[in-house]
Amino acid sequence: MRYLPFILGLALVIYALVDCVRSDDSRLPVGLPKAVWVVLIILFPGIGAIAWLVVSRAARFSAPDRGARRPGTAAGGPRPSRRPAGPVAPDDDPDFLANLDRERRRREREAREKPDTDPTPGATDAPEDAPEDDPGPTVG
Template sequence: MRFLPVILTLALVVYALVDCVRSDDSDMPVGLPKAVWVILIIVFPGVGAIAWLVVSRVARQGQRTPGRPLFGGGQSHPSASRGPASRPLAPDDDPDFLASLGRPEPELPTEPEATAGEDAPEPDAGPQDEDPSPRS
């Protein structure tokens, strides 16, 4: 039981560090650079981690658009709010590909088959059993 506060503080510091490092430089709260936040979280483990979590959540909530829920139901990736992607990420997201699924395949040209009687090649006359010239 003595180690529980140490383990919880360590987990809080690791979570705050990962959250700080993964956030964009343009989203840093209070105008402090990312490096300063990382140093604060490491030097003052409990207080720095809690300060980062509180200040970053308040700053993110202030940037949130009205009517959009804070948790769940929102866009899962921050780049999703930047506008439409320049190209689809997968074939099932490509409208041209999906439209082509309903179209019939184009027919490939086939070679004309030779019919009997029309320019059909003569069958080979196999080896002859009888030789017209006498043998001595």
């Protein structure tokens, strides 16, 4: 039990180092190079690791910098797509949902334009819930 703080601290440092090394160079927080962050995490294990995690998460979840220039892109240039590259579930695919909506509207339009013909001769316009004239046989 007395080794638990040491193990948790080591795990935090390892996680912060791996996260720092795997992060994209253009997305590094506070403008410090990746090598500086690695040195800070190693020299100041607790503080450096916590600082990296807090600052990098804040930079990732902050509002996107609209129009700001990032290395390798022009100001306002193409931004990476947040849409997954693989197949998307149908209820998440905007094109699929738009096609469903167009198809529904087309069917409604066809139903309105189609003349209302009843194939059964002598049918009345009485609603289905209307009481019948002949209630049928009674048990008695």
